[in-house]
Amino acid sequence: MNNDILWVPDESAFTDSGLARFAKSCGFDPKNYADLHRWSVSDSGSFWSAVWDFTDVVGEKGDVFFVPDETAWMTGARFFPEAQLNLAENLVRGNGAEVAVYEMLESGSMSVITRAELRQRVGRVAQGLRSEGVMPGDRVAGVMPNTIDGLVAAQATISIGAVWTSCSPDFGTSAIVDRIGQVDPKVLFAAPRYRYGGKDHDIGARIADVMLQLPSVRTLVQSGEGEVPGLSSVLMGDFGKDAEPEFTRLPFDHPVYILYTSGTTGAPKAIVHRAGGVLLQHLKEHILHGDVRPGDKVIWYTNTAWMMYHWMVSALGAGAAVVLYDGAPILKREGVLDPSPLWTLAEQIGVTHLGTSPKYLATLAAEGYAPGELHDLSALRSLLVCGAPTLPHQFDWVYQSIKSDMVFSSISGGTEILGSFLIGSPLHPVRRGQLTVKALGHAIDVLDERDAPCIARRGDLVCTEPFPSMPLTFWGKGGDQRYRDTYFADRDEIWTHGDVAELTHVGGGYVHGRSDNTLKPGGVRIGISEIYAVCESYPELEDFLVFGVSHEGDEEVVLCLKPKKTSEITADLVKSIRGHIRTAASPRHVPARVHVVSDIPYTINGKRVEGAARTAAAGGQVKNLGSIANPESLEHYKSLRREDTL
Numbered sequence: 001m002n003n004d005i006l007w008v009p010d011e012s013a014f015t016d017s018g019l020a021r022f023a024k025s026c027g028f029d030p031k032n033y034a035d036l037h038r039w040s041v042s043d044s045g046s047f048w049s050a051v052w053d054f055t056d057v058v059g060e061k062g063d064v065f066f067v068p069d070e071t072a073w074m075t076g077a078r079f080f081p082e083a084q085l086n087l088a089e090n091l092v093r094g095n096g097a098e099v100a101v102y103e104m105l106e107s108g109s110m111s112v113i114t115r116a117e118l119r120q121r122v123g124r125v126a127q128g129l130r131s132e133g134v135m136p137g138d139r140v141a142g143v144m145p146n147t148i149d150g151l152v153a154a155q156a157t158i159s160i161g162a163v164w165t166s167c168s169p170d171f172g173t174s175a176i177v178d179r180i181g182q183v184d185p186k187v188l189f190a191a192p193r194y195r196y197g198g199k200d201h202d203i204g205a206r207i208a209d210v211m212l213q214l215p216s217v218r219t220l221v222q223s224g225e226g227e228v229p230g231l232s233s234v235l236m237g238d239f240g241k242d243a244e245p246e247f248t249r250l251p252f253d254h255p256v257y258i259l260y261t262s263g264t265t266g267a268p269k270a271i272v273h274r275a276g277g278v279l280l281q282h283l284k285e286h287i288l289h290g291d292v293r294p295g296d297k298v299i300w301y302t303n304t305a306w307m308m309y310h311w312m313v314s315a316l317g318a319g320a321a322v323v324l325y326d327g328a329p330i331l332k333r334e335g336v337l338d339p340s341p342l343w344t345l346a347e348q349i350g351v352t353h354l355g356t357s358p359k360y361l362a363t364l365a366a367e368g369y370a371p372g373e374l375h376d377l378s379a380l381r382s383l384l385v386c387g388a389p390t391l392p393h394q395f396d397w398v399y400q401s402i403k404s405d406m407v408f409s410s411i412s413g414g415t416e417i418l419g420s421f422l423i424g425s426p427l428h429p430v431r432r433g434q435l436t437v438k439a440l441g442h443a444i445d446v447l448d449e450r451d452a453p454c455i456a457r458r459g460d461l462v463c464t465e466p467f468p469s470m471p472l473t474f475w476g477k478g479g480d481q482r483y484r485d486t487y488f489a490d491r492d493e494i495w496t497h498g499d500v501a502e503l504t505h506v507g508g509g510y511v512h513g514r515s516d517n518t519l520k521p522g523g524v525r526i527g528i529s530e531i532y533a534v535c536e537s538y539p540e541l542e543d544f545l546v547f548g549v550s551h552e553g554d555e556e557v558v559l560c561l562k563p564k565k566t567s568e569i570t571a572d573l574v575k576s577i578r579g580h581i582r583t584a585a586s587p588r589h590v591p592a593r594v595h596v597v598s599d600i601p602y603t604i605n606g607k608r609v610e611g612a613a614r615t616a617a618a619g620g621q622v623k624n625l626g627s628i629a630n631p632e633s634l635e636h637y638k639s640l641r642r643e644d645t646l
Contacts, residue, residue: 006399007408007430017426018287022054030427033437034507041443041465048079048280048441048468055283055317058093059085059249068466073493075484077466080252080276087256087275088158089247090283091316092119094294099321102297103148104345106195106327111148118152119245125156128240132219134186136161136248139258141185141217142304143167143176143207145194146326149223149236150304151313153189158256158275161248165258165270168303169194171604173206175626177213179260182270183475184216189236192226197328204228252276255472259307259415262603262627269486270475273418277468281419282314284440290382290409291426292353294319300355300384301329301342306605307415308355308386315353323351329360339364343371350379357387357606358410361394362536370401382407384424387607389511389529391536392433410435412511414497416487417469421461421497422509434508441467446503451491454503458512458527461501462494470495500527517610519548520555521588528610530585531559538577540567543600546591547614551642558617559591560637562600569596574646593645599633613637 014020020030026047028036040047045066052061062082069076092100096116103111113121134140140157144150144166157164165183167176169191180188188211192204207228211217220233256275260268286292298315299322302308315322325345331338346354364371371377380403390410398408409424412435421444422435430436438444443465448454473479474486490496500518503509512518512527519526528546535544543562548555559577563569574594582590601609604627612622616637625631 004432004434005429006395006432007404007406009407009427009429013291013426017291018293019289019291019425019427022050022288025054026050033425033427037438037440040440044441044465044467045079051280051284051288051441052080055280055287057085057279057283058090059083074466074470074495075488075493078253079466079468083252083276084249085252085276085279086159086161086247086249087279088122088155088245089249090279091314092122092155092245093317094319098295100316101148101151102321102323102349104323104325105147106198106331106341113148118155120242121148121152122156122159123243123245124240125152125236126159126240126245127243128221128234129156129160129162129187131240132187134160134162136250137255138162139165139180139183139185140187140189141165141167141180141183142189143169143171143210144189144191144223144304145169146302146304146309146324147191147223148324149191150189151322151324153221153223153236154313156245159245159247161250161254163255163258163272166304168305168604169201169203170196170303170629171305172626173209173213175604176206176210178624178626179268179270181214182268183258185214186216187219187221188214188217189221189223190228191223192228193224195327198331202226250275252468253472257310257418258475259310259418260305261415262605262607267624268627269482271416272472272475272479273469274472277470278310278314278418279317281417281467281469282311283317285311285419285423286315286318286320288440289420289423289425289437290353290384291407292318292320296320296352297323297349297379298353299323299325299342299345299351301325301357301360302355303605307418310418312355320352323349329356330363337367339367339369340374343375343377346377346380347375352379353382353384354380355384355386358385358390358394359388359606361385361390361398365394365397365401366539372402377403380406382409382424384409384411386411386413386420387605389513389532390433391529391533393533393536395430395432412499413439416471417467419469421463422501422511428507431506431508434504434506434510436508438507438509446501446509447491455505456502458500458502458525460490460515461497461499461511462491463497464494500525517547519546519557521548521557521592522554524588526586526588531557531581531589531591534577534580534584535559535561537580538573540564540569540573545597545600545608545610545613547610547617549593549614549617551592556592557589558593558595558640560595560597560600560613560640562597569646571646593640593642595640595645597633597636599630599636601631601633601637602629603627604629
């Protein structure tokens, strides 16, 4: 076996997997993915129609599957213009006796509901929404933890044709208002209390403050215990009367979700997603690429604001149960870190698909925690990660410390497409460091500085053909133009994603980071993932951050190091890191400046904020601090001086 190949599929996958069965149903050999992919992007209407049929979408498909627009090839194209469907109807269907949702709280308490119980709860809350005058197209918002109540509120909203939007309860007041305040919701679902990291958090006063700034909200529906001071609310258990769910079928392009960009460089963009696009994209990813089957149990560690929450919930449409975990994935018990919660849960209920982040895996490795040695993970067939580039040595660690006989999928896409451009596959080998394949239905390419497609070289990740889960628009005045300016300004009617990527001759690829985090020391473009890969190998470091600063007409690489409490950043350690970066990456990657910092800034969704650190270090004003989980960390960066480098 090639040393870079860490896992290969069993021969049975070429007959039993969802992807293999789909390929055969469309007349393709499951072992010839290249032909299947070419067809999926060259005959978009036939491909997405086949996905509709194969995944048993409930609704009226119509006779027209794709309508091109010769003058606006991407932004003007339309899929299924005659279709009528409802996303929630497709998710909560199925055998009423089967388990639909497992809910595990940080405290260890578990709740389980069947599909029949889920439909009953959705029907009751939907009746409550209708009684409050909520109509198709109206917005309903949530500030909810990752619980059954939050899932029910979202599905009830969607069932009547209203539009769901949400924030996580750890968002501050300004972060919440900056997001859902844009879309004028009629009803707000909120939980005044939640538990995280061993602490109970009372946000009742925050919810009251939010309500004062959201005059459009007519009704506050409260989930769980606690109170919202000075305001009347209705308890979720008392909201609505028992009723069978009535699913309002609406056009394919009817809005269903509004999600938000991180907002660290300005006001968060409110991205409007269409119901049909979300449904087909997610069913394709779960059933074909993820090989999710009826009876499977799917979890992604997420909060209710992140796109992966909506992605995970759609596994219901594949016949799987979804697993909601609300709390910290790593707890501190008697001063010692306990990384067991997700793995205990996986063992307890037999999770088949588990999703998390590269940072979480790095923390497990640093703690010497080997889940495969400590837990029965016999049911686990797939581990997935996204949110940041997954480093090659992390692939090794996964197969050594978690499980050797499973698919490991590093996937990459975004909030703006509510899915993935590069994704996993049950029919392809897992190669060290690589994202496995181009996703079906996405004509992605990497363009160099000449705008020419390239292989084995870095460039801009683009998509050249329309696809159903492209945003409908950005919410608000001038939304269509702002949408076009964001993704089509660089290349007319070619989607420019904003990632620096590299495709390989075997059909996979690498994502090296965001384009706006690419550095150009000496005028040569380099990525920061190689620097992070080196830093990951030093046990003395708790965290690290890389960004560029201008100096004498050039750009210098700045590396900020946060040491572990038991460690010290010495001159010898810095020399070692610099030397390691030189040999593992290149001389241009070697940081001109190295600083010790007290903390690393992160977005609320858990991503490093290189841009905010760069702005603070340059003396600029960081916009929208409400999007940053620890904005106080930026104070240190304001005081960094070139002459103080290590």
